[in-house]
Amino acid sequence: MDASQERLDALFPAPAPAPKGSSVTPTRLVGPDADSVDALVEVLQKNHKNLHIFFNDRHFHNHSTHHMLAIYALGAGPKLIKAAYASHEAYQRPAVSAPSPITKENWKEHLGDEAYYQSYLTFFSDLLLKDGPSAVFQQYVFSKDANFVPANGKSERPNMYNRLLGGLVHPMIHAGYGAEFGQMGMWAEGLSEACVEQPQPTALIPDSFFEELFASTPSIVSRLASIALSSSDKPRTQGKSTHALSILGRVASDPQFSPAAIGLTPESGFGGLAQVVKAVGPVLHKFLEEWTVGSTQAELDEKISELMWMNTVVYAVGGFGARKYASNQSKEFNSDFLLMHLVTSVLFVPSLASYLPHATAAFFVRTYFITSLALYIMRGRPALPVAEFFATTTSKPAxxxxxxxxxxxxxxxxxxxxxxxxxxxxxxxxxxxxxxxxxxxxxxxxxxxxxxxxxxxxxxxxxxxxxxxxxxxxxxxxxxxxxxxxxxxxxxxxxxxxxxxxxxxxxxxxxxxxxxxxxxxxxxx
Known part of the structure; x- marks a missing residue:
């Protein structure tokens, strides 16, 4: 076996079970066999070696690996996995050599430039195989250097955490597959995607909140040795935390969050997120003060559970409440493409959090919460008629x-x-x-x-x-x-x-x- 294949095998081994430690990490259905594993590994490696992370120049994301891992987890056999991959391979862009290599010295100099994706991919693959995902995730996404210290000769912040949540949280989803399935290659692709993605508006997460994180984060030496919780990295809490659904209800009913009050129009698109932050950012920051995470794993899992309920209510009840505006003729349900991503992304929060020290995990969970609220507002804050939803829809679909x-x-x-x-x-x-x-x-x-x-x-x-x-x-x-x-x-x-x-x-x-x-x-x- 040549060195390049050995490297691919190290980046994409047989899928590992979801990380232990959290009570809310995903489980998998019975079904896959050894041939399923071989087919999955084959297509993941082909995608990594041959294809770009964006399939057009509008930064539409390559989802082929998401699809393969999802149906594998649902029990897909090898023929189905290969057929599904072929349906994506037909329209993807090929990998393109980058102008120059990415190194530890220059990695911040080409952020936002998709031409460097392949070099970022090589850079992060090397780091992950050497240091492991916990250390790399912490250093290149959550550290002060990765967010506040500009590259040499530049004034813009790197904003790596906001890049991870940018592009409709796709880099986070991609890295999340790496976290759940033990795939270093998916980690590398997700982090590289974050580097070439545009960040979400930086004002959504206040600088003071970052500074609190940096003050409580262990040194790089201790991170490389262990990510165990210590007394120095427990987050500060301020009394009993408000439930996420309670805050969601306030957002749904308060006129200051309406599209008219914020100035949103159907043409706002993703630019509407900046309008939301400008109009109600300080109010969202106050919600962060109410929605706190305790110092134990059980308390972290409790808040992640709240996110799972909240984002599903936003997608399902919000889509039901606005069903008469759906583009389909049945008028049964508006299955919104953007709000759907709130559901698919929250699935990976517990797996990603398991690779972080507790204080960093709490920061991640809380800032994901405020991002979810902002995206709900940006999309038009659909009404949430909970009682009507349960009275009208069926719990026995067929x-x-x-x-x-x-x-x-x-x-x-x-x-x-x-x-x-x-x-x-x-x-x-x-x-x-x-x-x-x-x-x-x-x-x-x-x-x-x-x-x-x-x-x-x-x-x-x-x-x-x-x-x-x-x-x-x-x-x-x-x-x-x-x-x-x-x-x-x-x-x-x-x-x-x-x-x-x-x-x-x-x-x-x-x-x-x-x-x-x-x-x-x-x-x-």
Whole structure:
């Protein structure tokens, strides 16, 4: 085996289990075998070696590896993995040699320039194989040098953390796959993508919040030795933290966050994020003071769980509330492309946080929270009719069209008459043909050509695994700011998955491939 293949094998080994330590890291479905592993590793390596991180000059991101890892985690076999990859390979841009190498001395000099992506990829691959992701992640994303110290001869800050969250949090998602699946190559691609991406508005996260992080972060020597929690890196808290759903409810109902008050229009696009920060940034900063993280792993997991609920409410209930503005004709659900990314990205928060000291992890979780709120506002702050959502949508979604014909022996023992048996088979048809709604949802998702659908449904299924048994009333007191919060229960996630499947099409069952909604909600408010 030559040295280049050995390097690829080190960057893309067989997938590892999700990091331990957090109670909310993702799990995987049964299904993949050794041939699945071989197919996955093959396509991940091909993508790394041959393709660019953007597939056009508008910085649209290469999602092929996201797609492969997501369906692998859902149980895909080798033929499906290879077929899905081929569908992406056809339109991607090839890798392009960079003008010059990236080194420790000049790595900040070419930030934002996609021509240097390949050199950044080599640079971070070398570092990760040598020092490991914890040290590299901390030094090149969360350190003072990576955020505040300009390159020689330049005045602009590097802003690496804001670059990680830039581009609709795609660099974070990409690195998140590396964190969850133990893929150094995905880490390298995600960090390189952050380097050539534009940062989110720097004023969204106040400098004082960074300075507090830098003051509590261990030295580089101790980071390389260990990322264990010590007394010096526990975050400061200020009393009991407000629940994320309570703050979300305030944002949803307060006129100062409306598109009109901020000056947003349907044409604002991603430029609207800067408008949001300028108009209500100080208010968002006050929310950071309320939404704190305690000093234990259990407290960190609790706040990550709040993010999973909040971002799903934004996507699902927000899309339901603005359904009459959806671009599809059914008017059932506005499956917003941007807000969908809040759900797919929060899946990786626990895996990424597991590679950080506790203070840094708390900083990451809290600033991701404020970023999520800002993106919700930027998109038009759709209404959140929680009670109507639960009264109207189904917790038992099923594929549309012909259903199996059950045997007359399905739990008919004990029914005394032919009439009682017929009534049971007719009245219990859904219970019999779709006893677990997640199974047909995932089966159809795995073969759907849209690379975002598998990511979303996988995230929603994981959240349902964690929280599916939560009863109505669980949020009545903690989320008092959110109208209808007392109706919120663990069926949120399967309802969201069913609405999305209906919107994007049950292609396995013969329906046409439909598209996400892209128009946003500014015109709907």
């Amino acid at each position: 594929p549309r069209g012909p259903q199996p014909t059950p045997s007359t022996e399905v739990f008919t023992r004990g029914l005394d008459t032919p009439e009682s048996k017929a009534n049971w088979l007719a009245g219990g048809a859904h219970t019999i043909t779709t006893p677990n709604p997640w199974l047909p949802l995932i089966q159809s998702t795995m073969v759907h050509p849209d690379e975002h659908l598998c990511k979303l449904q996988r995230a929603l299924m994981h959240f349902a695994t964690l929280f599916g048994t939560v009863r109505k009333g669980a949020f009545a007191r903690v989320a008092e700011g959110l109208e209808g919060a007392e109706e919120l229960d663990g069926t949120l996630f399967v309802r969201a998955a069913g609405l999305t499947a209906n919107r994007l099409g049950w292609v396995r069952e013969g329906e046409a491939h439909q598209q996400w909604d892209f128009s946003g909600f500014i015109h709907a408010v």
